Amino acid sequence: xxxxxxxxxxxxxxxxxxxxxxxxxxxxxxxxxxxxxxxxxxxxxxxxxxxxxxxxxxxxxxxxxxxxxxxxxxxxxxxxxxxxxxxxxxxxxxxxxxxxxxxxxxxxxxxxxxxxxxxxxxxxxxxxxxxxxxxxxxxxxxxxxxxxxxxxxxxxxxxxxxxxxxxxxxxxxxxxxxxxxxxxxxxxxxxxxxxxxxxxxxxxxxxxxxxxxxxxxxxxxxxxxxxxxxxxxxxxxxxxxxxxxxxxxxxxxxxxxxxxxxxxxxxxxxxxxxxxxxxxxxxxxxxxxxxxxxxxxxxxxxxxxxxxxxxxxxxxxxxxxxxxxxxxxxxxxxxxxxxxxxxxxxxxxxxxxxxxxxxxxxxxxxxxxxxxxxxxxxxxxxxxxxxxxx
Amino acid sequence: xxxxxxxxxxxxxxxxxxxxxxxxxxxxxxxxxxxxxxxxxxxxxxxxxxxxxxxxxxxxxxxxxxxxxxxxxxxxxxxxxxxxxxxxxxxxxxxxxxxxxxxxxxxxxxxxxxxxxxxxxxxxxxxxxxxxxxxxxxxxxxxxxxxxxxxxxxxxxxxxxxxxxxxxxxxxxxxxxxxxxxxxxxxxxxxxxxxxxxx
Numbered sequence: 001x002x003x004x005x006x007x008x009x010x011x012x013x014x015x016x017x018x019x020x021x022x023x024x025x026x027x028x029x030x031x032x033x034x035x036x037x038x039x040x041x042x043x044x045x046x047x048x049x050x051x052x053x054x055x056x057x058x059x060x061x062x063x064x065x066x067x068x069x070x071x072x073x074x075x076x077x078x079x080x081x082x083x084x085x086x087x088x089x090x091x092x093x094x095x096x097x098x099x100x101x102x103x104x105x106x107x108x109x110x111x112x113x114x115x116x117x118x119x120x121x122x123x124x125x126x127x128x129x130x131x132x133x134x135x136x137x138x139x140x141x142x143x144x145x146x147x148x149x150x151x152x153x154x155x156x157x158x159x160x161x162x163x164x165x166x167x168x169x170x171x172x173x174x175x176x177x178x179x180x181x182x183x184x185x186x187x188x189x190x191x192x193x194x195x196x197x198x199x200x201x202x203x204x205x206x207x208x209x210x211x212x213x214x215x216x217x218x219x220x221x222x223x224x225x226x227x228x229x230x231x232x233x234x235x236x237x238x239x240x241x242x243x244x245x246x247x248x249x250x251x252x253x254x255x256x257x258x259x260x261x262x263x264x265x266x267x268x269x270x271x272x273x274x275x276x277x278x279x280x281x282x283x284x285x286x287x288x289x290x291x292x293x294x295x296x297x298x299x300x301x302x303x304x305x306x307x308x309x310x311x312x313x314x315x316x317x318x319x320x321x322x323x324x325x326x327x328x329x330x331x332x333x334x335x336x337x338x339x340x341x342x343x344x345x346x347x348x349x350x351x352x353x354x355x356x357x358x359x360x361x362x363x364x365x366x367x368x369x370x371x372x373x374x375x376x377x378x379x380x381x382x383x384x385x386x387x388x389x390x
Numbered sequence: 391x392x393x394x395x396x397x398x399x400x401x402x403x404x405x406x407x408x409x410x411x412x413x414x415x416x417x418x419x420x421x422x423x424x425x426x427x428x429x430x431x432x433x434x435x436x437x438x439x440x441x442x443x444x445x446x447x448x449x450x451x452x453x454x455x456x457x458x459x460x461x462x463x464x465x466x467x468x469x470x471x472x473x474x475x476x477x478x479x480x481x482x483x484x485x486x487x488x489x490x491x492x493x494x495x496x497x498x499x500x501x502x503x504x505x506x507x508x509x510x511x512x513x514x515x516x517x518x519x520x521x522x523x524x525x526x527x528x529x530x531x532x533x534x535x536x537x538x539x540x541x542x543x544x545x546x547x548x549x550x551x552x553x554x555x556x557x558x559x560x561x562x563x564x565x566x567x568x569x570x571x572x573x574x575x576x577x578x579x580x581x582x583x584x585x586x587x588x589x
Contacts, residue, residue, distance in 0.1 A: 146574040156536050163502035196500055199544045
């Protein structure tokens with residue numbers, strides 16, 4: 001698939017912008033702060049309904065404007081689809097597909113699929129587990145848009161349960177004796193809390209097991225692809241390996257059977273209960289898990305060099321690209337300012353790997369940053385105006 | 391900003407559900423230009439609703455008297471109680487004319503984020519109604535969202551020792567629709583809740 005046309009209204013620095021795009025390589029070149037990344041950010045937003053730069057939608061709307069609109073024409077197998085997204089910060093976004101409104105914006109997910117590389121990706125190998133959980137969950141949604149709902153349900157159940165635990169924890173702290181048994185606790189008037197905790201456990205387990213099963217399946221599928229991509233980026237290096245790390249054991253062979261996972265998650269919650277009430281927060285579940293990255297026997301985090309960390313982050317993105325491609329529809333590749341971060345060898349390797357993709361969108365501060373292997377259309381971006389220069 | 395009283399009205403209207411600042415302004419100016427008698431009638435209706443409407447002693451539904459119309463109706467089946475979150479859900483179900491039992495309005499759903507627990511809902515009243523054993527079936531008709539489901543699960547667990555029949559409204563495909571247009575969550579639920587076809 002490829003993006004054939006992009007049109008922006010009040011998105012970031014652009015009051016309006018119209019852009020006709022072609023398959024193959026397109027580079028957006030211009031000094032920093034001129035609006036290159038805003039263009040590819042908009043395309044990424046169409047695919048994931050989130051920005052790769054900010055966690056909230058407010059910065060996406062041009063200062064002083066009430067809302068931003070992104071329109072993108074996506075062509076796939078000679079068929080065109082028009083996706084229109086209205087970004088309303090603080091309110092629900094609205095979406096239309098081929099001029100027909102969809103009831104929820106997330107029903108418009110899946111029309112465009114992208115894999116985006118950005119300087120922020122270094123956090124995949126060096127950052128907190130939350131970065132890698134987000135990587136997994138975003139990929140899940142790209143594969144099966146239904147998981148946007150599963151993820152939202154799990155987060156909601158988690159928030160509700162945490163609110164309840166916080167109440168319980170405060171009630172316990174207020175009581176004269178901190179270490180009360182459950183019976184004494186219940187008679188102290190907080191029995192209400194414990195009786196509904198089981199209900200939230202059930203819902204957390206139900207959505208959590210679904211998320212867990214999907215992530216485990218995803219990691220199984222990614223494992224050989226990551227190893228392959230890393231070997232291509234850094235030939236002759238020790239093998240790269242990924243494993244899902246969850247609450248119970250490090251190396252246990254985990255089935256992806258939802259019912260069985262639900263039982264184990266339920267047991268883990270039961271075991272953590274006393275501690276959870278003490279601390280007022282949910283301590284086990286997919287929101288605490290991690291994707292463990294290893295080079296040979298050593299964990300990448302803390303042991304890998306800067307260059308190795310970069311290679312690992314790129315390998316994860318390339319593996320995601322391979323996975324999506326193998327399941328139908330070449331995703332659009334977006335390389336946001338990454339070449340400047342890489343040494344000559346990784347730069348050339350990456351260029352060779354991505355060159356055959358159906359559409360590659362690149363941003364770079366200077367034209368020299370774009371490797372020769374990736375020649376194609378070029379737009380100059382200066383002070384918010386985008387000019388096609390060949 | 392407008393002169394004091396006008397702005398007061400706009401602010402008050404803006405607090406209503408579903409009314410944003412623009413709508414509030416439009417309603418305010420509509421009222422300003424409306425016939426004084428019409429506005430008086432509206433003001434009277436607003437005051438009257440707060441003064442006269444009460445909540446049914448039995449089921450918690452809105453009522454003009456001590457008990458609501460449905461609870462007073464001797465023809466309604468006293469063996470079945472349908473539990474809903476709000477009074478407006480009663481109206482929705484009444485429109486179907488499918489249900490001839492009684493209701494119980496909880497006044498919301500369990501939601502720790504909003505500080506709503508079972509003690510803030512009319513759960514104790516429900517248990518009191520079930521105590522004498524006359525009720526044989528409890529239909530849980532809370533909303534099909536996370537909080538509604540949690541409330542239903544909670545009630546089902548709570549009444550389990552009483553041994554009465556507890557049912558949950560089916561969730562699934564809309565009538566008259568096309569299967570292909572159903573979203574995956576709804577379709578998935580419909581699969582879970584499929585039933586034997588008697589022929």
